[in-house]
Amino acid sequence: MIPIRPLLAALMTLTAAAPLGASEKTFARRGYYITFMRMPTYDLKDWRRIVDAVRDDGGDTLLLWVAGGFRSKKYPITWAYNQEHENVRADFVRELIGHAHVRGVKVLLGFTPFGYDGVNRYALEHPELKAVGPDGGPTAPFGIGCWGWNLCPSKAESQRFMLDYAREMIFDFYPDADGLLIESSDYAACRCRDCGSRYFEREFAFVKAISDELWARKPGAEIVVYPHYFSGAEAPGLGVRGATLPFDPRWSLMFTPHSAHPEPALIAKARASLWSDDSPSRRGPREIQANARRARREGMNGYVPSLEAFTFVADAAEEAQEWLKGERQVPLGFGWLAPGDPPYDEILQRVNRIAYREFARDPDMDFAAFEQIVGRELLGSTKPADVADLLTLQALFNADRTWCQPAPITCPDRVRAMAARDELTAARRAELRAGLDRLRALETRHREPKSGGERELLRIARWVLDRWDGPEGKLLHDGG
Ligand SMILES: [Zn+2]
Structure with missing residues (x-):
């Protein structure tokens, strides 16, 4: 006898997730962006549920930010700050990717070139690689959870490290991943004489190299990059113009309201164009609907917003708040949760997940x-x-x-x-x-x-x- 309830639940899951690309209103690409490295307290069992949530909400894509959250053999300095992370203690992302594939979810591994988690710790061992700040002096430490210094991409050793670290992540650790999310920094560019107005050309040297290597081994791999290498537009908040290098249509592009504004000419050429914003993690159903509408209006074929929730213990005064020092972050503000309990199935977050599922399917609903x-x-x-x-x-x-x-x-x-x-x-x-x-x-x-x-x-x-x-x-x- 087939138990009715599980069968019904399975059917409901199928109907929620099945019509990908089925209507013009629907985004062909859906899913979430999650900063895995800033969620040290969740184990494989929790992450399998998170992948299931992506699928249940109609998604086919998980942008999983893993730099700083895996136990690099070549560069232990990149995870030394993150030793409590369940994946640093016992690596499970390979298994997680296997589970995602069974559920029909692609996993792209995320990191920032020359900055942010993992990478910014390399400056502890190599202070000579620190980027130069807007005042001409060494850049100030910065981070979210993982504090360090962004690196100058004009220095050969920065390029070598970046390439070596990304190779280790995608070729040695997680070769089954479906590709990469190469997320340009949203907080700083190097202002040294060698970078100057050519910052994004320098960053691109790495991006091009790792893309070529990955496509050579895996021609179907999806590599999501930012538009700053091609558009020539000012990078919001960085005070530097983008480069105007040739665009290879094998790349997918990511656009955000705060760090990468839509570029219609590039959107028309890209393999996929993904809109990402913070509404499912920080706002409410009306903002999710407004962003889904904007993404469609701008001609994106994907809506992959943030579902980030932090659980790290802050070493630094995050957001200049001294009172946060030494405290564990409260995921989505749900202070009743135990550190190991993910917040996504809590009723208040289910509101946003349902909003995402429905408005990504039909922004005009x-x-x-x-x-x-x-x-x-x-x-x-x-x-x-x-x-x-x-x-x-x-x-x-x-x-x-x-x-x-x-x-x-x-x-x-x-x-x-x-x-x-x-x-x-x-x-x-x-x-x-x-x-x-x-x-x-x-x-x-x-x-x-x-x-x-x-x-x-x-x-x-x-x-x-x-x-x-x-x-x-x-x-x-x-x-x-
Ligand atoms: Zn520089």
Whole structure:
């Protein structure tokens, strides 16, 4: 006898994921961008669930940022900061890629040339390779989780290291991966005399070399790069213009609202054009819909936004916040989770995952239709008041949340730090009190929950209210 429930669940998964490319409205490429290296606490079992989530949400692609998160034999300095990472302790990404392939998900390995996690630690052993900052002196340390120095790509040793490290990742460690995501830095370019206005030409030397090597071995490999080597446009935030080198249509391109603006001429030529933004990880369903619409309007055939959630212990004052030092990051602001519990199946993140699944399939879907779907799936209720409560709670968790700091209303430590810096104005306090009033009303309305989802709403509302149920509550009162 075939058990009905698992069969139904399997069928539902199939119907959710099946129509890839089936309609014009649908993005041919879907999935998520996840900074694997900044999530040290999850093991293979957790990551298999995350891959399943990509598929369940209609995705076929996982951009898995692995630099700094694997145990390089040639360059132990790249992971020495990350020894608690489950994949550094016992390598499992090869197995994870196997699982992804069974589920129909392509895995592209992510890293930044000459900067960010793993790579920026090489400057500890080779300080002579540090990039030059805008003031002409050595660049200042920077990072998210992994702090270090970006490297000057005009130095031969930087090029040699970068190529050697990327080769080790894709050829020695994870040869079954489907390709690479080569993510240009969004925070700094080297300003030395050799780089100067030719920074992106220097970066491209590496990008071209590793692309040629990978395509020689695996002609079908997908390599996603940034448009800065080809467009000649100013790289947002870096103060450097892009290069105007010839574009090989075997490359796919990545565009983002903050670091790589759409380039129609390149989009027309590329193997794929992927739009990526932070809405599923930091914002809400309306932003996800707006971004899906923008991606389609710009002619992208893929929407692969961020689903990042950090769980590292901060060594540095992330975002210049001293109070975060020594603290473990709270994934998506869900402070009730144990360090090893991924946040993606929590009801508030399910809201964004369903929004992604639906709006990536049809960016023009009526928002009211989305509300019906999310209510039915998560609460077993499509009553507008119930759905509104769910969306209100979801929005409160993302109000003023940053990459590294939970929303103030969920985090008295953050509010205390704001008070210490005289940033907790009367208006801010009133806003937070109003948010708590809404939560109290919500808690009252759902005191007799009729579904598992409603029970979750109640539990989470109470969890937030409990944060303020002591001396912390005084912070929110004027003169407190
Ligand atoms: Zn330089």
